Amino acid sequence: MIRIAFAVALSLLPLAARAQQNEPFKPGLGEIMTLQQMRHLKLWFAAQSGNWGLADYELDELKEGFEDITKYYPTKDNVPTGTMAEAVVAKEIADLAKAIEAKDRKAFASAFGRLTASCNACHQASKHEFISIRRPSGNPYTNQSFTPAAGKSDVRHDRH
Numbered sequence: 001m002i003r004i005a006f007a008v009a010l011s012l013l014p015l016a017a018r019a020q021q022n023e024p025f026k027p028g029l030g031e032i033m034t035l036q037q038m039r040h041l042k043l044w045f046a047a048q049s050g051n052w053g054l055a056d057y058e059l060d061e062l063k064e065g066f067e068d069i070t071k072y073y074p075t076k077d078n079v080p081t082g083t084m085a086e087a088v089v090a091k092e093i094a095d096l097a098k099a100i101e102a103k104d105r106k107a108f109a110s111a112f113g114r115l116t117a118s119c120n121a122c123h124q125a126s127k128h129e130f131i132s133i134r135r136p137s138g139n140p141y142t143n144q145s146f147t148p149a150a151g152k153s154d155v156r157h158d159r160h
Helices: 002-022 029-048 052-072 081-102 105-125
Strands: none
Touching: 029 052, 029 081, 029 105, 052 081, 081 105
């Protein structure tokens, strides 16, 4: 009897695996936001190191994260998260792109401050005021150099 039950269970495994493969992957909002926080941090350190190519790359990844919020979570708990994310892309991300293009650290720092304030405003509006983002003060990515390779600070990445 146990052998039959085991055999039946084994025979159903491929069906269960196939059913899971047909479901498209949808990241959780918390997963997206964790990646956004990492990109926010890396963006800061790249610009502070004058690695404008890396800053441009991280900004593009940050933008894609906001686009994922709009795609997967246009509203969350009756909060228009998609609309808020679109507003951040239209203003703060655009301002950061201009500062990166100009390689202007002062403009970058100002735009980064506005991005950070927008993150916190969104958290407050979505009843997650206990999540407070700030300018990074320490680098947890000790395995990555943020300093540009010699002669490579002007390199821009290919956008997706």
